[in-house]
Amino acid sequence: MEIKSTDSDSFRLVYENCYSVLIRICYHVVYNMDIAEDLVQEAFERFYLKNMTFPSEDEAKYWLIKVVRNLAFNHLRRGRRETQMVEKVRLRASGGTNTRDAQVDLDENETRREVRKAVSELPENLRMVIILKEYGDLDYKAIGKILGISESNVKVRVHRARKKLEESLAGDEAYVY
């Protein structure tokens, strides 16, 4: 079905079908729900403002994932000062109910911290591929489309990302052989 981004039915359909996957992908890049929500909202705003027609729902979804991925990595790259400013306004705006993430962080068990550390330390090209694979539930073909690389390149990167994750997650045991 053709998707026109400014058509309200199309927009709603795409939103319903893509929100979950977008927020999950975005969260696992920025590791913060508030920021992930802002970025996903921005992605949908761009989707509308782009005023584009997509040949299929999947194409619209890939486009949105591409945008969210760029927004999320730009967010990470952006200077700390700006981020902190936004955070201050945000905390005030929501009446200080956002302590949850901090609490979750505190409660997280060792494995989770290690997983995040391992994923965060992956080079960006490997990191995105594994995030799209594990949190986006996408096949190699879709990931290739989103990242503008070949399927076989996706295959190689997924494998390399897993190798690196295996090494970091093996932790101290790795040194014992």
Add this chain to the structure above:
Amino acid sequence: MCIDEALLSSYFDGELKEPYKSQTEEHLAHCAACRARYERLRTISEELRSDGPDEAELNRNRDVIFSRLEKKFFAEGGRKPGFWRKKVEFGLGSMITAAAGLVIVFIGGFVLFGTSPEQTSDIIPSYTIQADSQNVRFVSSDEPRGLDGYSLEEILSYLDSRGYNVDISIKGLQPVE
């Protein structure tokens, strides 16, 4: 001969085509070492997937964000133009310079005002809030530091992004020489 690691990773993702798929399955059935490698792949994948908020938490603001977008783009009377980009961004600097005096900004239910000396970027040294306004909580602050840290653009962009219908009027009075 044991299974190539990249091949095993593809097999794990269900991306391996015949005859490699059957060959891999056959080998796995007979080779404990490869089964162990396959298990490691599964463990890593599970560790990654079990990290992060659950679906309910991920989708906590799904409807809220949709309402914002709907209001912004599909509300009656067509879409509200991005007021900041279209109307204010280019004009504000010169407007304030010209005013070069007391600047009062009305945003929805609350009022920001202050003197505007040399720097046009820093025009809100103090603020006050209408007590009866629904909007008060939004930018209100319990801290004495108030909104000093934010430029008008940051505040307005933020409010706009949260779906507030922002009416802004800036009144330049006589210079306070």
